[in-house]
Amino acid sequence: MLEANKINYVEFPSKDLAATKTFFTTVFGWSFQDFGPEYTAFSNEGLDGGFFKSELTSSSEKGAALVVLFSSDLEATLAEVKNGGGIISKEIFSFPGGRRFHFTEPGGSELAVWSNAGLEQSS
Template identity: 50%
Template structure:
């Protein structure tokens, strides 16, 4: 069951054209399977859901938390001292926003449509 604030997804970088090699590696090394969402993104479901992002502008892992109420969670994040770096936007499967914590780590929070 999804709960607000629980780590729910992990996006990993696979930029510079390395997405096919990354998929091949995890398929061979750990028997992972993937769902492709266009040429630049694939998702995996291997215990913790996650995906590889082929966009070179996203060079770091991105922990993604879940929220039952995205607007309220964004408000709470801001009140607690987080800095919103990408306001709420839609993506395939739901909506999300990105923020940085006081240490500068970027995280995202998502909610289903």
């Protein structure tokens, strides 16, 4: 059910839509529906959204919003991101309530992954 005044959809720029789709399919199991050669959408991934062809990218260092995914095993997800072609921009670090890392996907946009599991390892 759609709710008024709630975040409903998110869009990311990507320099390489094919590489972005392959990365998210391989690493996170996402599926996509193409809408022409310059747009692909995903759904049922916690929040619906899409990637659009762009020479620009999204980065928190440039003031962009940071989308953060959840993982129950942060180290395993970090390894999958690296193996899938993602570039780690911030290694795992602790913050009150959890731990996270940041990565750049092959299309150039930054996301992060966090977990509340394993907090005792970071003490």
